[in-house]
Amino acid sequence: MNERPPLTQPPVLPMSRREMDRLGWDELDVLLVTGDGYVDHPTFGAPLLGRWLVHHGFRTGICAQPRWDRPDDVARMGRPRLFAGVTAGSLDSMLAHYTAFRKKRSDDAYTPGGKAGSRPNRASIAYTNAVQRAFPGLPVVLGGIEASLRRVSHYDFWSDSVRRSVLLDAKGTAILYGMAENSIIGLAEAVEAADDRSVKALRPVLASLPGLVVAGNRADVPEDMPVMELPSHEAILADPQALIRATALLERQVHQNREVAVQESGGRAVIVTPPGPLLGTKGLDELAELPFSRQPHPSYAERIPATDMIRTSVTTHRGCSGGCSFCTLALHQGREIRSRSRQSVLREVAAITRVDGWNGSISDVGGPSANMWRARCTGDPSRCKRASCLTPAVCRDYRAEQKDFVELLRGVADVPTVKHVRVASGWRIDLALTDMEALACLVREFVGGQAKVAPEHMADHVLKGMRKPGFAAFERFLELFDRESEKAGKKQYVIPYLMSGFPGCTDDDMRALGNWLRERGWKPEQVQCFIPLPGTAAAAMFHAGTDLKGNPIHVAKSDAQRLRQHAILMPATGRPPKKRGPRTKGTPLHQRRNTGSKKGKRR
The missing domain is CATH 3.40.50.280 (Cobalamin-binding domain)
Known part of the structure; x- marks a missing residue:
């Protein structure tokens, strides 16, 4: 530059x-x-x-x-x-x-x-x-x-x-x-x-x-770059399977960072150059420490609700190695984790404590998945054919030291005038379970009454389509969470992200999930109904009516079908029941998901 x-x-x-x-x-x-x-x-x-x-x-x-x-x-x-x-x-x-x-x-x-x-x-x-x-x-x-x-x-x-x-x-x-x-x-x-x-x-x-x-013609494609041919727009209109192929190729381009992708569309060439160089630790530190006021523009007379959500939160890293098929993060930010330095995070926390309205609490320290800070791949990404670093199991070349994240949180807690530190970002369960001692520390020290995790479902075939770990991992997490919360003398609750209507999910799958929740005395207030977000693999599955290998699957496409699945876990009106006083052990579990929040961008 x-x-x-x-x-x-x-x-x-x-x-x-x-x-x-x-x-x-x-x-x-x-x-x-x-x-x-x-x-x-x-x-x-x-x-x-x-x-x-x-x-x-x-x-x-x-x-x-x-x-x-x-x-x-x-x-x-x-x-x-x-x-x-x-x-x-x-x-x-x-x-x-x-x-x-x-x-x-x-x-x-x-x-x-x-x-x-x-x-x-x-x-x-x-x-x-x-x-x-x-x-x-x-x-x-x-x-x-x-x-x-x-x-x-x-x-x-x-x-x-x-x-x-x-x-x-x-x-x-x-x-x-x-x-x-x-x-x-x-x-x-x-x-x-x-x-x-x-x-x-x-x-x-x-x-x-x-x-x-850019949109142009074939002559605009750089001659010295390898070309990845995407199915044309017309081919995708004619065959939904072509959309699945195009989505898989675009995921590969984002991850391997080598080829120019070209798609013919109406006689024009849509040219997608390889991803640009990403900011590393030094660049992210430099960016985060620019003199942001952390406030709405002074011309506004009314508050902006999202400001309240992020005023005292700190983003520690970018990217998501999970590659969940319904999520936009890996396609937008990449699967490679780029992390800020510990010193930069602590300097930002210190700056937050000097902003008007500081109340002593850091509401969140995390990112797309909080416990991926400083995660890295020790293999050769150019040879990797996986769509996810974490499923069907955590890759042997993937490193995410959970104890490092715990020590970062303890460092934040030691900043003068900081009274409370919470992790409000979602946790990746399979990573948390790789270090039980670190997970126990997270539960005892940094859960502000609620821990957000994303099992999404319990049916194996649905989880496989989502690129999520098996449900047994969530059950192991719950056992440890309850045990460590009890040791700490705290009443704490797990807030699971649950989803209805995902491609491959049937009414019977939703009933099985509902039965599991009832056995625990849990009644979620809000469940996310799957939305096929543009560009994601799950959106291609929804459109094609098949899994990513082309095998036919059940897809709840109409609003009536989607509402029926949703109502199995939610009231028939689609509205959450009114709260009936404070929660104690054994009372309904309340799940909240706000797509307007910083973490809501995961969807």
Whole structure:
């Protein structure tokens, strides 16, 4: 990367011309448009990339939740010099708007006041259109979870159809997929260095950069790169099995990081370059320690609910080695775990204690799966053919020292003014069971009354399709959890993530799970009904009606079938029962899952 004159980090990234004037900026280099409200916190994508761009010398502004039926809001700070970036926000906009039964949601945790309706359906497309109306000819680059997971042909649950790459529908310049810190700096430097910044002239330049998707023709594919041919969009429309093949190939590209994936679509070539270089420990530390205020933009009069969820939480690592077939994390962040240093985590905790409203409690220390901090592969990823590092069993080349995580938590607890440390992130059960002593310490010292784990189901064939460990692991975990909680003299509860309607799951499978819960006196308040998220292997299974090997399986596709499975564990209305006082041992287990939370992105 080229060195640029450093910029002083502003108190907040500008959202208006007045704020630009205060900084002495006559124009922006990059404008980032997002479907979230602006919270200056490292778990929000647009502020994270915006601070990173400023750190590398690019003046960057935020346009949060603009009106999409007119260009006025997008044009407020003037035409950016290099490009505009567009993201739907922290969730796919369709998931943000609709439940598993396609009912309109009444709230949005990423919006001031928690109000629904401040971002459009298919926000990547709508915002790109608004930017193009405001600034004709400006390169527009899509990013974030929505664009990343829709980068090639994908099954769309909300329209019950296979849609082509969102880049083609949005008519954007490119997609930055995955965790894009290095890619966006490379993109900004390439656009700045270009003599001709027209979209047509930039296309072959962008097709040579890692971590990007461009739409062009075969001549734009770099000649010196091996090519992975994806089934064409038309082939997938004709044969659902082609979607399963395409999804498996894209998973391989993300994991092995070598080939250019090419998909023909309507006479055009969608070119997916290999993933960009990922931030390692040094880069993650540098990124996390930028001067985030950790607060919503001061212009907001109403609170943003998601801020409450993450105000005192610390993210220790990225990536997920589990590769669960229903989860977007491995496809978006990768299976390789990249961890922050212990010193950086402790410095962030110390910074949190100085923020207004500090109450003495660190609400969460973790990540996609809390106990994967500092996990690593000792094998050769280029030769690996596994879709998951952990199933059907933990790979012999995989290392995840559970005692290291315990010592990190103890270090956090020793920070002055920290009174309580909790692990609210989900735990990976099979990893926890590799070190029973460390697990016992976690249960006794760092469970704030509830431990979140994800057995998801109990039927072996369903768990196999999910790429989850067998149910016996969950039962062993419960035995230890109860024993260690009793030793510590604490009343603590396990909060299991449970799922209905997964491809391969039958009504009888749900009844078996219901019987197991009743035998323990457990009655979950909330169960997640499977949502086929774009780009995931489980979405391809749902569409095709087969497992990943092409064997026919039962799929509850209609809302009536899905509701029937869901009602086996939930009241027929689909609403949780009212609470009836405090819990004691033997009373119903309450499970909560909020897809608006930081950890809700796992789905």
